[in-house]
Amino acid sequence: MSVLVEISEFVQKGRAKNVKECVAKALEEGVSAKDILNEALIAGMMIIGEKFKNNEVYVPEVLISARAMNQGVNIIKPYLTKEGVEPVGKAVICTVKGDLHDIGKNLVKMMLEGVGIECVDLGVDVSSEQVVEAVKESGAKIVGLSSLLTTTMDYQKEIIDALSVAGLRDKVKVMVGGAPLNAEFAESIGADCYTKDAAEAAEAALGFFKE
Numbered sequence: 186m187s188v189l190v191e192i193s194e195f196v197q198k199g200r201a202k203n204v205k206e207c208v209a210k211a212l213e214e215g216v217s218a219k220d221i222l223n224e225a226l227i228a229g230m231m232i233i234g235e236k237f238k239n240n241e242v243y244v245p246e247v248l249i250s251a252r253a254m255n256q257g258v259n260i261i262k263p264y265l266t267k268e269g270v271e272p273v274g275k276a277v278i279c280t281v282k283g284d285l286h287d288i289g290k291n292l293v294k295m296m297l298e299g300v301g302i303e304c305v306d307l308g309v310d311v312s313s314e315q316v317v318e319a320v321k322e323s324g325a326k327i328v329g330l331s332s333l334l335t336t337t338m339d340y341q342k343e344i345i346d347a348l349s350v351a352g353l354r355d356k357v358k359v360m361v362g363g364a365p366l367n368a369e370f371a372e373s374i375g376a377d378c379y380t381k382d383a384a385e386a387a388e389a390a391l392g393f394f395k396e
């Protein structure tokens with residue numbers, strides 16, 4: 186069994202200690218941190234997601250898997266985020282109101298920080314007022330919004346509208362993401378950008394700062 190499959194299986198079983206050991210082994214074997222993230226840690230979490238959907242596993246198992254995945258992420262973090270990168274600017278990032286999913290949002294934050302973007306992380310269940318306030322206070326040039334529920338994705342538009350009402354819309358680039366979203370949806374709500382994963386989000390964000 187390849188080490189990536191092994192990691193994915195330990196994530197699914199929620200075995201944090203084994204995940205950590207195997208991630209360290211994979212790094213020693215020269216597997217890239219990006220492959221460990223996408224092909225093992227996130228891949229394992231996706232399988233758990235499918236089982237959750239089919240009622241084969243329940244909330245506690247999902248949380249235990251998420252914890253195991255996060256322990257693996259912590260080990261590869263230094264390899265994904267380059268040391269000593271120049272600060273390029275600020276972003277406000279959050280999971281929107283009504284939504285408590287933060288695994289993807291945290292990965293996006295980690296990758297943004299990795300390319301030198303300072304993140305003001307507002308956490309989960311965040312209102313449009315909180316976002317507007319944070320943009321005013323921080324002077325951030327990027328707003329990153331995450332939604333994992335179909336019932337919360339429309340709230341991203343409310344946040345974009347609130348930024349317009351506050352006179353901030355043309356001062357920030359709004360990036361949106363989360364499993365139920367796509368580029369068409371992003372366009373329909375007036376966002377500037379959608380990306381399917383955290384690595385692409387970091388690239389796109391850097392692009393905005395270079396504009």
Ligand code: B12
Pocket residue numbers: 227230231233234235237238244247248251283284285286287288289290292293328329330331332333334335336360361362363364365379380381382383384386
């Ligand atoms: C983990 C999880 C949970 C955990 C959350 C733990 C946590 N701290 O986040 C717990 C168990 C708490 C949970 C609860 C619930 N969940 Co849940 N959950 C999931 C699960 C299995 C995985 C999500 C995840 O973390 N994926 C891994 C990460 C890495 O992927 P990601 O979030 O998509 O992020 C990537 C990209 O989307 C992108 N990205 C993400 N955010 C952003 C932001 C920006 C700006 C950008 C550019 C990119 C970007 O980059 C990320 C990294 O590459 C999904 C299934 C799935 N396949 O998505 C269900 C899922 C999202 N949950 C679901 C449901 C229904 C619920 C509950 C309502 C269940 C219940 N009955 O209580 C509650 C809702 C709680 C709430 N109010 O939010 C449904 C949603 C269905 C729908 N159509 O809306 C899903 C799809 C499962 C299913 N198929 O039924 N859940």
